Amino acid sequence: MLRGGSFVSGSHISERFGVSRAAVWKAVSALREEGYEIESVTNRGYRLCREPDLLNEARVRAQLEGHPWRERVQVLDTVDSTNTRCKLLAASGAPEGTVVIADCQTGGRGRLGRSFASPAGQGVYLSAILRPECEPRQLTHLTAMVAVAVLDAIEELTGLRAGIKWTNDIVCSARKLCGILTELSIEAETGGVQYAVVGIGFNCAQRPEDFPEEIRDMAGSLFMATGRPVDRSALAAATVRQLARMNGALLTRKAEYLQRYARDCVTIGARVRIVRAGEERYALATGIDADAGLCVRYDDGTQEVVNTGEVSVRGMYGYL
Numbered sequence: 001m002l003r004g005g006s007f008v009s010g011s012h013i014s015e016r017f018g019v020s021r022a023a024v025w026k027a028v029s030a031l032r033e034e035g036y037e038i039e040s041v042t043n044r045g046y047r048l049c050r051e052p053d054l055l056n057e058a059r060v061r062a063q064l065e066g067h068p069w070r071e072r073v074q075v076l077d078t079v080d081s082t083n084t085r086c087k088l089l090a091a092s093g094a095p096e097g098t099v100v101i102a103d104c105q106t107g108g109r110g111r112l113g114r115s116f117a118s119p120a121g122q123g124v125y126l127s128a129i130l131r132p133e134c135e136p137r138q139l140t141h142l143t144a145m146v147a148v149a150v151l152d153a154i155e156e157l158t159g160l161r162a163g164i165k166w167t168n169d170i171v172c173s174a175r176k177l178c179g180i181l182t183e184l185s186i187e188a189e190t191g192g193v194q195y196a197v198v199g200i201g202f203n204c205a206q207r208p209e210d211f212p213e214e215i216r217d218m219a220g221s222l223f224m225a226t227g228r229p230v231d232r233s234a235l236a237a238a239t240v241r242q243l244a245r246m247n248g249a250l251l252t253r254k255a256e257y258l259q260r261y262a263r264d265c266v267t268i269g270a271r272v273r274i275v276r277a278g279e280e281r282y283a284l285a286t287g288i289d290a291d292a293g294l295c296v297r298y299d300d301g302t303q304e305v306v307n308t309g310e311v312s313v314r315g316m317y318g319y320l
């Protein structure tokens with residue numbers, strides 16, 4: 001059976017696989033149940049019209065042939081949070097490159113204690129364990145490098161170069177397509193990094209009406225951004241490859257990644273509102289420093305690097 005191609009007769013399939021015509025029919029019915037669209041025409045046979053967008057281990061691993069992390073990738077239908085699962089695995093000794101991917105999260109977590117909506121069939125929720133040998137202060141740029149890796153994965157798959165809203169939102173046309181949550185565990189005795197878990201949540205297939213009303217004006221999906229459905233397993237595999245590449249560059253090619261981060265960061269050059277400890281200030285974002293902090297210039301001319309707190313970018317997410 002060829003996708004969108006020619007018909008293959010039932011007798012050809014039964015001969016090829018040494019099974020009865022009834023078994024072929026049963027297999028076709030089972031595939032249709034799974035969401036495959038298969039046309040059947042008397043005297044011509046079967047034709048595959050459309051494959052469902054399944055996110056599963058076989059599909060993801062098939063696209064990671066020869067990759068060192070391939071056997072460490074697990075894909076689950078449902079999990080509370082892929083970050084939480086990775087932290088448990090890391091604490092019990094799972095190696096670097098262990099990746100947990102889910103079709104659905106029941107307790108997806110975002111930054112600042114927020115939740116991250118993770119409905120089945122519409123996104124990719126992926127976390128990876130890294131074990132950099134360094135101190136926590138050497139990893140202030142980790143989330144920024146992950147953001148660049150995510151942009152590279154999206155571009156590899158869709159051709160779209162999305163943007164970054166400092167620090168860690170991936171955006172297109174002022175809508176958030178993807179969020180990143182990085183968590184570190186520190187060795188009590190040495191103060192060194194025990195492991196890092198980087199978690200990435202992509203909105204893939206949603207249409208505006210699929211988002212809860214409170215985020216409908218600011219949320220977007222890869223489908224909305226490109227006008228085309230995205231193959232979620234291929235996106236997951238591309239993300240694993242880009243994360244592994246980024247991990248290899250983590251302590252040696254920081255400047256290069258941060259340069260690329262700055263190039264794609266939509267916050268630079270924008271007017272920003274900084275809310276810190278309940279106090280609100282306005283400034284112009286002027287650049288990124290060597291640790292991925294946001295350089296800003298306030299209206300009174302003073303300059304600062306912002307590393308914490310919340311930054312809203314004018315024209316995005318309801319700040320007008």
Ligand code: BTN
Binds near residue numbers: 114124126
């Ligand atoms: C944010 O935008 O605040 C960060 C969202 C991060 C969501 C991802 S989905 C995969 C991983 N598992 C989680 O529970 N969170 C991250």
